[in-house]
Amino acid sequence: MQNHCGRFYRYKYAELQKMNAEFKELKFGTSGLRDTVENMTDMECFINARGFIAYLKDAGEFKKGDTVALGGDRRPSTYKIKRAVAAAIFDMGGIVDDQGQVPSPALANYAMCNNMASIMVTGSHIPADRNGIKFTKRSGEILKSDEPGILENIRKERIKVYSIAEGFSIFDKKGAFKATFEPRFNELLKAECHTGESSELYIDRYRSTFGNEFFPEGTKIFLYQHSAVGRDIVKEIFESLGAEVFAPDIEIENVPLRSDEFVPVDTESVSDKTLGIFKRVLAENDLDIGITLDGDSDRPLLVYREYEEGRPVDNVKYITGDILGLLAILGLEKLNIKVDAVCVPVSANDSIIRICKDKGIELSQTRIGSPFVIAAMNDSIESHPGEWNVFAWESNGGFLTGTDLKIGGKTLKALPTRDAVLPLLIVMHLIVKSRKSVSELIKTLPSRFTHADREKAFPMEIGKAIISYLTPKDLNDREELEKIKKRIREVFLNEDGFGRPKELNYTDGIRILFDNGEISHLRPSGNAPEFRNYAVAGSQDRAREIVRIGIEKVIPKLAEIAKIATVASERTPKQSL
Incomplete structure (x- = not known):
């Protein structure tokens, strides 16, 4: 099959902007891409996979004829997304090694042992109406330092794919593969329930190390x-x-x-x-x-x-x-x-x-x-x-x-x-x-217990606004930090068992240590419309209670305050220079 991106016809810039508006671009979260199945169209998954492989090529980790391992979980949408990823690997001159339904660590282990990149299609623990794509280099998982290069290559690949005239594109107007191309791309994959040799390698990793008498009779x-x-x-x-x-x-x-x-x-x-x-x-x-x-x-x-x-x-x-x-x-x-x-x-x-x-x-x-x-x-x-x-x-x-x-x-x-x-x-x-x-x-361990839960269907922009509301502009400004602590006391109430905020940690979100030793950690999810609440306390029941109070009372109140603060900020006239 001819590499379809080897020749393309450019639309006007306005036409490209229109396509950008019609198709939602996938975004990186804490580890890989995730979105609703509806937004993970054949075209979008194809573009992102091409961008990753193009990045590997720039980094000297991929050349034409190289093999890329591919796996996925048991979600109903996984096989379809794998097909789009396989098409991208093939289109970039790579060989698809479909390992089928295998655990993410088994696929990564197999790929690293064979000095190849891998791509896992999975949404991990999130519901079936969502899915994701996880990229792994020869050396292991992609890091945050890799993301700018990957995103730049995805941007370039998007322009290429969007620029192909409709009659020459492998995609229809909805971003799905045209029916004439589906059989060719299906041939790149094995049966949906297939499990490749990566599973046996993963089993042997532990069997050969620990032996058959590791656990007593x-x-x-x-x-x-x-x-x-x-x-x-x-x-x-x-x-x-x-x-x-x-x-x-x-x-x-x-x-x-x-x-x-x-x-x-x-x-x-x-x-x-x-x-x-x-x-x-x-x-x-x-x-x-x-x-x-x-x-x-x-x-x-x-x-x-x-x-x-x-x-x-x-x-x-x-x-x-x-x-x-x-x-x-x-x-x-x-x-x-x-x-x-x-x-x-x-x-x-x-x-x-x-x-x-x-x-x-x-x-x-x-x-x-x-x-x-x-x-x-x-x-x-x-x-x-x-x-x-x-x-x-x-x-x-x-x-x-x-x-x-x-x-x-x-x-x-x-x-x-x-x-x-x-x-x-x-x-x-x-x-x-x-x-x-x-x-x-x-x-035998210290009596410290954790619990975590999340508020689902929580707008990501509101989550960011909450953290902004509880974050000082200058972490070294004591007066400003005291104002933030006062805001915290207004939502984490004494009547709910909370002490006074003692220390604030902004490594990821805001982690509040109270003077009674308890911790509440608020953080918007990096790859889903969720707002997470983590707690540490002297008992499991209290840790659960902190999270429950956080989700039922604290986070909704902070969301309302953050909305009001955001609207007020938007209405404040900007001074001109």
Whole structure:
């Protein structure tokens, strides 16, 4: 097939502007592109994928004839978007290696092992009416420093595609592939349910490192499969290491435990419905621990039955992702792995700070999102030549290894992208070997508990206005900071249990430390119309209450104030120079 962008006919500038208005441009969030399925047209996905590959070409990481690995989750829109991405790879002179339905970390691991770029089509944990595209270079995830170059190349590719006269374009007026081109692009992909060799490589990554006796005999867990793309792979990994995995294909209260339809499972903001499934299955089958993953299986969730006085009670809890990461490094130490440095987002549980300080572990706190913790990992590695083990994780549980690890004479290669399997394996091993219930193990940590949730369908511009309203123009101006603290006291009320604001952190959004030790962290999402609220408190119930109050009372009030302030600002006449 001829490269269709090799020859094009330019429209007038006004015509290009009209097309820009008709088709919404996809935007980068904290890690990749995301939008509604309606906005992720064939043309828009094609343009963005071409822009990424053009950027790789400029950086010397892609040339004609190179292979690009492609994968996706189980969303109904994923295959169609993959087809547009595959067409872009082909159109740029690349070879499409369709790995099918595989976890994001499995695809990234496969691509890095084979020195190739990869593109994963996934919306992670968000609902099925949305999706996304995640780009990975040969060396790993794209960083924020890559985005300007990628966006510039996307801009150039957009002009090329928009400039092709309609009769010569592969797209119709709605941005969909013309029917005559669809069969050709379909040939670039394998069957929708295909799973490529990247899955076996990912399984062997853990099987060959830990061996079939990693878990003692009698280790048994429940796996909630839902529509997680890695459900079968994770089951095989645990079983290959000696664990028994209970993964029934049944329904509980009309909810299938293994679903053909996409189920959005958020491992950071865990729903009561999800916890209810775990509670029933664990109790009915006399199991103590259950696990699951999000849609593209790079974020883990571990749920456990509570114990009191050595006996299980009628309740379940989950280990938040930040604490799961903390337990993972403690578990790695038990395997004689030296932990030299840790990188976590500023939203993580502050008990991590205390434990790292006690153990002499270098700690970096970053903005929220894997590109930021990866950049911090890279900085740490560059600053410490020689043997230096660096780890990172996010509050959603995704765990990253920045350096190769020597475990029992075997080498576990670095995987600097979110991984769900390693923290689950290590923490499960720690629990089993400690011969303690999870409740007892959690009690050995500082009594600091986190919770997070989000206000959905929240306009992004209002979210930004809220942060602007609570941000001083000069962070060193004490008088201005006191005004901000007064604004905070007007919405975080004493009657709701809040103390006086003591410290403000603007690393990402605004993180408020009150004089009673509690924390409320407000932040607009970087890639979705959502406003997030994170909390840290002395009990899990209080952390949940802080978030509930934030979403029900504080954020709506701040939104109203921010709207009024924005309107007033717009009405203020500008002085002319």
